[in-house]
Amino acid sequence: MPVAVQAADPLSRAGAEAQLRRFPGVAVVDPSGAAGPGTVTVLVAESADAAxxxxxxxxxxxxxxxxxxxxxxxxxxxxxxxxxxxVAAILWRREATPERLGRAVLAAARGDGDLPADLQGRLIAQVGRLQRSVQGMPGQAPTGLSERESDVLRLVAEGWDTGEIAARLSYSERTVKNVLHGLTTRLQLRNRAHAVAHAVREGYI
Structure with a gap:
C-alpha cells in the first residue's frame, strides 16, 4: 500500500515515515514523486488551519x-x-503510535472513516446544531432527501463504487447514476464528495 507523508517540518515527516515503515504492507513513497491516485497521504499539522x-x-x-x-x-x-x-481519518498526534497510525491508514485505504471517539461526539453535536439552526430560520424550506437518495449517499460515504451500490441496493447502475445526478443537480452540488458533505452537514446521513 503506497503511503506518503506530508508535514510542515522534516522532523515530523521523518518520525511519521519511521512509524509507518514498521507497519506490515505499507510502502512509504516520496510525496513529490510516486504519490498518485490511490495513495494514502498522512498529513501532519498542528491544526486544520487554512494551509x-x-x-x-x-x-x-x-x-x-x-x-x-x-x-x-x-x-x-x-x-x-x-x-x-x-478527509478519510483524523488522529490526535498524542495518540499516533505506529499501531494506531497504521490502523488509520488501513481504514483510509478501504474508504472507511476513522475518528477518535471525542471527535465523533463533537461532529454529531455540531451537525445537530447546524440542522436545528437551518430548520429554525424563517422561510427556510428543508431541502430533504428521499429514502433512496439517503441510501445511495450513505454507501457513497462508505467508499462503495457505483457497481457495488447497485448490487447492494438491488438497483441498476444507471439508476444509481441517475439518483446521484438528480441529487447533485437539484441541490446544485459539485460532485459526489460535495453531496456527501452536504448530507452530513444537514444531518441526513
Whole structure:
C-alpha cells in the first residue's frame, strides 16, 4: 500500500515515515514523486488551519488521494471543514503510535472513516446544531432527501463504487447514476464528495 507523508517540518515527516515503515504492507513513497491516485497521504499539522485545509482539498479533490490528518488540536469549525474537504481519518498526534497510525491508514485505504471517539461526539453535536439552526430560520424550506437518495449517499460515504451500490441496493447502475445526478443537480452540488458533505452537514446521513 503506497503511503506518503506530508508535514510542515522534516522532523515530523521523518518520525511519521519511521512509524509507518514498521507497519506490515505499507510502502512509504516520496510525496513529490510516486504519490498518485490511490495513495494514502498522512498529513501532519498542528491544526486544520487554512494551509492544512488547502492541502486537504488539493490532495483529495486534485490528486484523488485519501488523507489521514494527524493534528495536535482541532476546533469545531475546523473539524467540519476537514470532513467537507474529504478527509478519510483524523488522529490526535498524542495518540499516533505506529499501531494506531497504521490502523488509520488501513481504514483510509478501504474508504472507511476513522475518528477518535471525542471527535465523533463533537461532529454529531455540531451537525445537530447546524440542522436545528437551518430548520429554525424563517422561510427556510428543508431541502430533504428521499429514502433512496439517503441510501445511495450513505454507501457513497462508505467508499462503495457505483457497481457495488447497485448490487447492494438491488438497483441498476444507471439508476444509481441517475439518483446521484438528480441529487447533485437539484441541490446544485459539485460532485459526489460535495453531496456527501452536504448530507452530513444537514444531518441526513
Amino acid at each position: 492544512a485545509t488547502a492541502a486537504l482539498r488539493r490532495l483529495v479533490r486534485g490528486a484523488g488521494q485519501r488523507v489521514v490528518l494527524v493534528v495536535e488540536r482541532l476546533r469545531e469549525t475546523e473539524l467540519m471543514e476537514a470532513v467537507e474537504c474529504g
